[in-house]
Amino acid sequence: MDTSREALSLAKDNAARNGFDENLFEWVEEDVFALLRRFRNEGRRFDVVILDPPKFAPTPAAAEKAARGYKDINLLAMGLLRPGGILATFSCSGGIDAELFSKIVAGAALDAGADMRTVARLTQGPDHPVSVHFPEGAYLKGLICIKAG
Numbered sequence: 001m002d003t004s005r006e007a008l009s010l011a012k013d014n015a016a017r018n019g020f021d022e023n024l025f026e027w028v029e030e031d032v033f034a035l036l037r038r039f040r041n042e043g044r045r046f047d048v049v050i051l052d053p054p055k056f057a058p059t060p061a062a063a064e065k066a067a068r069g070y071k072d073i074n075l076l077a078m079g080l081l082r083p084g085g086i087l088a089t090f091s092c093s094g095g096i097d098a099e100l101f102s103k104i105v106a107g108a109a110l111d112a113g114a115d116m117r118t119v120a121r122l123t124q125g126p127d128h129p130v131s132v133h134f135p136e137g138a139y140l141k142g143l144i145c146i147k148a149g
Contacts, residue, residue, distance in 0.1 A: 036076035057095030074108035
């Protein structure tokens with residue numbers, strides 16, 4: 001799912017180049033908030049949901065508004081998971097640090113009534129080091145969570 005037709009086209013090409021049958025995928029050009037609500041209303045459930053939205057908070061000044069967006073998207077995704085399902089959720093917002101992102105995801109789980117367990121915390125790869133003088137440069141925060149039965 002992406003709002004960008006170009007991004008979806010690149011994803012399709014990438015899947016084909018890697019030998020995947022394109023019928024294994026559902027390619028949807030839509031706003032994620034609308035799509036997740038539609039899936040919820042349709043009663044759809046998934047084993048895995050991956051959230052990798054664009055930067056919601058480029059600076060700390062945008063953190064409060066971004067936190068609402070991250071909470072909403074995670075809350076909706078948690079409601080779509082089957083028991084034992086995996087949520088991989090990410091933030092590339094410099095204005096949201098890893099501790100705040102973890103709290104946002106925990107708040108979403110509480111509001112969703114979902115018993116979630118964090119099994120991994122992720123950051124960007126070693127080819128994107130973080131300066132000790134500019135820790136907010138750690139642009140990628142990620143959590144892998146499993147929904148309890």
